[in-house]
Amino acid sequence: xxxxxxxxxxxxxxxxxxxxxxxxxxxxxxxxxxxxxxxxxxxxxxxxxxxxxxxxxxxxxxxxxxxxxxxxxxxxxxxxxxxxxxxxxxxxxxxxxxxxxxxxxxxxxxxxxxxxxxxxxxxxxxxxxxxxxxxxxxxxxxxxxxxxxxxxxxxxxxxxxxxxxxxxxxxxxxxxxxxxxxxxxxxxxxxxxxxxxxxxxxxxxxxxxxxxxxxxxxxxxxxxxxxxxxxxxxxx
Numbered sequence: 001x002x003x004x005x006x007x008x009x010x011x012x013x014x015x016x017x018x019x020x021x022x023x024x025x026x027x028x029x030x031x032x033x034x035x036x037x038x039x040x041x042x043x044x045x046x047x048x049x050x051x052x053x054x055x056x057x058x059x060x061x062x063x064x065x066x067x068x069x070x071x072x073x074x075x076x077x078x079x080x081x082x083x084x085x086x087x088x089x090x091x092x093x094x095x096x097x098x099x100x101x102x103x104x105x106x107x108x109x110x111x112x113x114x115x116x117x118x119x120x121x122x123x124x125x126x127x128x129x130x131x132x133x134x135x136x137x138x139x140x141x142x143x144x145x146x147x148x149x150x151x152x153x154x155x156x157x158x159x160x161x162x163x164x165x166x167x168x169x170x171x172x173x174x175x176x177x178x179x180x181x182x183x184x185x186x187x188x189x190x191x192x193x194x195x196x197x198x199x200x201x202x203x204x205x206x207x208x209x210x211x212x213x214x215x216x217x218x219x220x221x222x223x224x225x226x227x228x229x230x231x232x233x234x235x236x
Contacts, residue, residue: 011065011067011079011080011083011091014065014083014089014090014091015090015091016090016091016092016093017064017090017091017092017096018092018093018096019096019099019100021090023062023064023088023090023112024064024092024096024100026041026062026112027043027062027064027100027110027112028099028100030042030043030112030168030170031043031100031102031170033166033169033170038061038114039114040114040115040116040117040167040168041061041112041113041114041115041168042112042113042114042115042168042170042173042180042181043110043111043112043113043170043173044109044110044111044113044173044178044181045101045102045103045106045109045110046103046105046106046107046109047072047074047075047078047107047109048177048178049111049173049178049181050078050082050107050109050111051078052178052179052181052182053082053111053113053181054078054081054082054085055182056181056182058113058114058115058116058181059087059113059114059116060082060085060086060087060111060112060113060114061086061087061088061112061113061114062086062087062088062089062090062111062112063079063082063083063085063086063088063089063090063109063110063111063112064089064090064091064092064097064100064109064110064111065079065082065083065089065090065091065092065108065109066091066092066093066094066096066097066108066109066110067079067091067108068093068094068108069094069097069105069106069107069108070107070108070109071105071107072107075107075108075109078107078109079108079109082109082111086111092110097110102170103174113181115167115168115180115181115185118157118184118185118186123157123184123186129156129157130153130154130155130156131155131156131157131158131159132146132147132149132150132153132155132157132158132159133159133161134146134158134159134160134161135161135162136161136162136163136164137160137163137164137165138164138165139165140165140166140169140170140171140172140175141171141172141174141175142175143165143167143169143172143175143176144171144172144173144174144175144176144177144179144180145175145176146158147172147176147179147180147183148175148176148177148179150179150183151176151179151182151183155183156184157183157184157185157186158183158184158185158186159185159186159187159188160185160186160187160188161187161188161189162189163187167180167185168180
């Protein structure tokens with residue numbers, strides 16, 4: 001039984017699958033950023049990323065376990081928890097793991113998980129909310145770095161406008177060091193929509209895009225009790 005009360009399958013009873021199994025093919029499709037993959041799904045490899053999956057409580061669709069590649073008691077403990085959390089779990093060989101994993105020494109752990117959908121209308125901004133708004137970003141690695149920065153600053157959420165790269169892109173997960181799993185993210189079509197939504201929620205904002213000289217006019221600066229906003233300019 002895992003910490004959320006579900007009884008998972010015995011690891012010894014897991015079906016062994018290879019590279020041609022649909023679960024393995026889905027891992028490769030996600031890693032290669034192919035079109036047609038299920039919405040908001042991502043691949044977590046190794047202890048650090050899978051610990052983030054378990055701690056964040058995100059849904060786990062598939063867990064792939066390679067006992068030959070597990071070199072610690074913690075990896076074996078997490079394998080039991082992930083198998084219990086996952087909708088389906090399989091065993092894979094070290095050779096299959098080598099074809100699927102993008103990082104060295106993934107501790108025998110690969111999961112396909114899904115980020116939750118955060119409804120902008122239902123998201124509650126605190127009285128001193130700190131929000132990172134990223135507009136039109138195209139490079140996944142840069143997005144991941146900004147997410148890691150938002151986490152380091154204890155930001156309440158991330159807002160993406162004019163999004164041009166997937167939040168679940170493998171490079172976003174790696175460059176954010178797993179923080180893309182933990183930091184709540186809202187998506188808006190454009191900046192004006194973001195401003196309208198936050199103003200309707202009682203927030204008043206003033207922002208600037210560094211290096212562009214852009215500043216919104218006619219809006220007071222955010223102050224204690226009205227929230228704060230950081231602005232990241234378009235990155236190409």
